[in-house]
Amino acid sequence: MGLAAILAGRLGGEDRRIFVPGATTDGHYQIEMACTACHTASFASRDDLQAACEGCHADALDAARDSHPKSKFTDPRNADRTALLDARYCVTCHAEHEPAATHSMGLTVPEDFCVLCHAGISDERPTHDGFEFTTCASAGCHNFHDNTALYEDFLLKHAEAPAVVPGGAIPERNFASIARYVETYPIDAYPLAALTAADADAPASAQLSPASAPPRGAGASAAAGFDAALLEWEASAHAANGVNCTACHAGAGAWSARPGYEACGACHAEEAAGFRQGRHGMRGNAAALGVELPPMPVAEARLPMKAEPRDDAVDCGSCHPAHEFDTAFAAVDACLGCHDDEHSLAYPSSPHAEPGSDARAGRVTCATCHMPRVEKSYEWGAYVHVLVQHNQSDGLRPAEKMIRSVCIECHGLGFSIDALADAELTRRNFDAPPGAHVPSIDLAVERRGSAARTTLNHARQGANE
Amino acid sequence: MKRPHMKRPAIAAAGLCAAAAGASFLASADAGDEPVFSPKQLADMLHLVMESDRTVYTRVIVNRLTLQDKVITASEHFEDDQALALPAQMFRFGSEMVASKSEDFSYSLQSEWAVNRQNMPRTDAEKTGLAYIAENPGERYYTEEELGGVTYFTAVYPDVAVAPACVSCHNEHPDSPRRDFEIGDVMGGVVIRIPLE
Numbered sequence: 001m002g003l004a005a006i007l008a009g010r011l012g013g014e015d016r017r018i019f020v021p022g023a024t025t026d027g028h029y030q031i032e033m034a035c036t037a038c039h040t041a042s043f044a045s046r047d048d049l050q051a052a053c054e055g056c057h058a059d060a061l062d063a064a065r066d067s068h069p070k071s072k073f074t075d076p077r078n079a080d081r082t083a084l085l086d087a088r089y090c091v092t093c094h095a096e097h098e099p100a101a102t103h104s105m106g107l108t109v110p111e112d113f114c115v116l117c118h119a120g121i122s123d124e125r126p127t128h129d130g131f132e133f134t135t136c137a138s139a140g141c142h143n144f145h146d147n148t149a150l151y152e153d154f155l156l157k158h159a160e161a162p163a164v165v166p167g168g169a170i171p172e173r174n175f176a177s178i179a180r181y182v183e184t185y186p187i188d189a190y191p192l193a194a195l196t197a198a199d200a201d202a203p204a205s206a207q208l209s210p211a212s213a214p215p216r217g218a219g220a221s222a223a224a225g226f227d228a229a230l231l232e233w234e235a236s237a238h239a240a241n242g243v244n245c246t247a248c249h250a251g252a253g254a255w256s257a258r259p260g261y262e263a264c265g266a267c268h269a270e271e272a273a274g275f276r277q278g279r280h281g282m283r284g285n286a287a288a289l290g291v292e293l294p295p296m297p298v299a300e301a302r303l304p305m306k307a308e309p310r311d312d313a314v315d316c317g318s319c320h321p322a323h324e325f326d327t328a329f330a331a332v333d334a335c336l337g338c339h340d341d342e343h344s345l346a347y348p349s350s351p352h353a354e355p356g357s358d359a360r361a362g363r364v365t366c367a368t369c370h371m372p373r374v375e376k377s378y379e380w381g382a383y384v385h386v387l388v389q390h391n392q393s394d395g396l397r398p399a400e401k402m403i404r405s406v407c408i409e410c411h412g413l414g415f416s417i418d419a420l421a422d423a424e425l426t427r428r429n430f431d432a433p434p435g436a437h438v439p440s441i442d443l444a445v446e447r448r449g450s451a452a453r454t455t456l457n458h459a460r461q462g463a464n465e
Numbered sequence: 466m467k468r469p470h471m472k473r474p475a476i477a478a479a480g481l482c483a484a485a486a487g488a489s490f491l492a493s494a495d496a497g498d499e500p501v502f503s504p505k506q507l508a509d510m511l512h513l514v515m516e517s518d519r520t521v522y523t524r525v526i527v528n529r530l531t532l533q534d535k536v537i538t539a540s541e542h543f544e545d546d547q548a549l550a551l552p553a554q555m556f557r558f559g560s561e562m563v564a565s566k567s568e569d570f571s572y573s574l575q576s577e578w579a580v581n582r583q584n585m586p587r588t589d590a591e592k593t594g595l596a597y598i599a600e601n602p603g604e605r606y607y608t609e610e611e612l613g614g615v616t617y618f619t620a621v622y623p624d625v626a627v628a629p630a631c632v633s634c635h636n637e638h639p640d641s642p643r644r645d646f647e648i649g650d651v652m653g654g655v656v657i658r659i660p661l662e
Contacts, residue, residue, distance in 0.1 A: 065544075071564035075571055076658050077587050079613030124582050153542055448639055
């Protein structure tokens with residue numbers, strides 16, 4: 001058999017791995033077998049590759065009010081800068097399959113790349129005189145893309161915020177109160193009214209099927225399993241809001257013993273979409289990848305994971321097991337069922353875990369920070385959905401992204417910036433006040449001072465007098 | 466054929482008449498593809514639209530709501546401050562959207578006394594052009610320049626302090642390098658580029 005034939009035979013399957021030129025980054029390794037997700041055509045141009053990057057990442061850049069949008073680099077007046085750093089293309093700074101050159105944030109350019117365009121910064125900002133260009137983006141002061149929590153006026157506005165904001169709490173979820181506005185929500189079939197076990201609409205055949213009502217424990221019967229499931233459901237938010245058995249189990253018509261992602265997504269579309277964008281669910285993002293990859297088993301994660309769930313694949317039910325759908329379980333216990341790194345293991349001894357750390361929800365959980373509650377406004381504010389961001393990777397690229405969506409609900413800006421800059425403290429899950437100090441707020445105050453702040457306010461009034 | 470009820474500018478009229486030498490210029494599929502305008506005429510027309518939209522936004526939206534009705538402020542951080550976007554930001558957002566859709570032309574708002582240092586003149590044509598329009602009020606500056614291996618027709622138009630808000634905001638902005646602007650002053654310029662090949 002000729003080489004071509006061998007290669008052709010291998011192109012379809014797992015053996016495609018032989019074509020992966022170098023280890024893929026943490027962000028992409030899960031989907032490296034979907035070569036065509038990025039390499040959309042053989043002999044694809046740089047622009048084709050760029051279109052693939054934007055296909056998955058454009059929305060997040062947009063949401064971050066990207067400080068360096070592509071348009072800055074396509075502008076002919078910046079042609080000399082673009083010649084130095086061609087930031088029209090993501091791969092200029094984030095080359096893939098180059099493990100030796102890759103550092104934090106998937107960057108493959110030297111850390112001091114800001115110097116290429118901002119060499120004269122200390123003329124404009126004397127406070128920056130003598131700063132190393134390796135520190136611009138690594139010291140907690142600036143990011144290339146997302147500076148929504150780091151811009152000068154924001155620093156000044158929050159300059160005096162205390163370390164801990166008394167009464168800090170994350171917003172309350174509100175799906176039940178806005179479900180009626182969600183176009184795809186099946187409110188006619190399942191009106192928002194509390195149901196009891198007597199209302200359950202599971203067909204008799206399902207009630208005795210071990211598939212949909214798994215027996216609990218050795219020797220237990222399917223019927224007992226069904227009864228247990230019924231009690232759990234009756235106590236759940238689903239029963240309290242009219243979501244009957246068939247809503248999930250027969251959404252597609254025929255009874256399904258173990259409804260999956262599609263069933264959840266039929267009502268919880270935003271959460272399901274977020275899940276598909278994050279590391280937990282990205283393999284199933286067929287719309288973006290062009291193919292559906294099998295879910296990744298826990299053992300293939302690059303972060304330290306516990307041994308027991310190694311063959312489990314992550315889907316909605318991994319963290320939200322039926323029929324309790326206990327959000328408290330999903331917010332901590334589910335995470336710690338798999339995650340085995342120091343930060344996760346240190347959670348129980350973190351002040352975040354103490355009762356009362358969140359004035360409303362009881363305590364700060366893993367999900368409080370990694371799956372924050374975000375407000376999504378529809379129809380220009382006609383209704384606002386406080387939803388749980390199920391893309392747990394979203395706030396980590398880089399960690400300062402968490403400041404606005406999470407930290408400043410309960411902490412001052414300066415405290416938050418310092419805490420995130422303290423890698424050791426992060427590893428220990430914030431068991432003490434920050435040991436690091438990022439001088440960004442000090443520098444802003446030094447440059448502008450309180451008098452300057454008045455000037456700005458005055459300028460604003462000037463525009464409005 | 467029905468003609469639009471508006472006075473056609475001389476430039477456009479000349480062009481359209483040339484194209485309309487036949488019976489009906491609008492009916493002919495090819496007529497729209499005939500080169501009619503010089504890069505300079507094109508830049509002038511683009512600028513007319515930009516300047517008009519910019520003035521309308523400043524007067525009808527910003528001035529009316531912030532100065533007259535006093536119901537909202539205008540702020541650089543308009544999202545966080547729940548305010549109106551500044552006229553210069555409206556201009557930049559438009560230019561960024563154009564850049565994402567076309568390479569046929571590009572434009573930006575610049576100044577020798579820019580609040581945002583990225584808006585300072587960078588290329589030789591920008592430096593000469595901005596100095597020229599500041600020294601010769603009411604005049605424009607046209608030139609050709611080569612950037613990144615491409616030759617551009619580059620036009621620089623004065624951007625004038627048309628409202629008190631222009632002056633007060635720039636004079637008092639902490640990042641402004643110049644604090645003595647007066648109404649009617651040239652505060653900067655609009656630079657339009659059209660690639661020639």
